[in-house]
Amino acid sequence: MMHLEEITAAVELGRSGDREAARIRLTALWEECDDRQTRCAIAHYLADVQDDTEDELFWDLRALEVVEDAGWLPSLHLNLADDYRRLARTQEAEEHLYAARANLPELPEGAYGDLIRSGVQHVADALAAGSVHRLETNPSS
Incomplete structure (x- = not known):
């Protein structure tokens, strides 16, 4: 089970300006995770650290696909x-x-x-x- 601390740390990387490191870490967390609600959160945050609108759309759509709440x-x-x-x-x-x-x-x-x-x-x-x-x-x- 993935820890909220790992996701939070990755999100903070993006907020502090290291968007590439945030993308790498969040993508790894996405691949490791099998919980739909956690995947929704990860995809939602992954969208926020994209530099290209098409990539942002890709991750926002992934979040919508797995949302349960x-x-x-x-x-x-x-x-x-x-x-x-x-x-x-x-x-x-x-x-x-x-x-x-x-x-x-x-x-x-x-x-x-x-x-x-x-x-x-x-x-x-x-x-x-x-x-x-x-x-x-x-x-x-």
């Missing part, structure tokens, strides 16, 4: 909406934005829920404006 759905769909928006794939962006909004009731009150709710609004505004640029609020920034 509905609490992850608003964030996963938000990330996918933003990926597709940046790739100028408007229809898919709109579909995932709709799914993110539909799952907002799953979010807890507080900072995390507020972050995702505001992210939905930021992506919706950017999509409406036709922007394909990475948002400052994107965790991959």
Whole structure:
């Protein structure tokens, strides 16, 4: 069984600026793990340390494929909406934005829920404006 500390350490590598080391470690953890929920978390974090939007989309889709906890759905769909928006794939962006909004009731009150709710609004505004640029609020920034 994988330890949360290993995942946290790998995520911290990315947050401290060593995105390549974070990708390597998180990919190794992904390959070692057989628990769907842990794989969801790893893929979710792997998406955040990608330099290319197509690679980010790949990992966000992997996270959605293995998700079991509905609490992850608003964030996963938000990330996918933003990926597709940046790739100028408007229809898919709109579909995932709709799914993110539909799952907002799953979010807890507080900072995390507020972050995702505001992210939905930021992506919706950017999509409406036709922007394909990475948002400052994107965790991959």
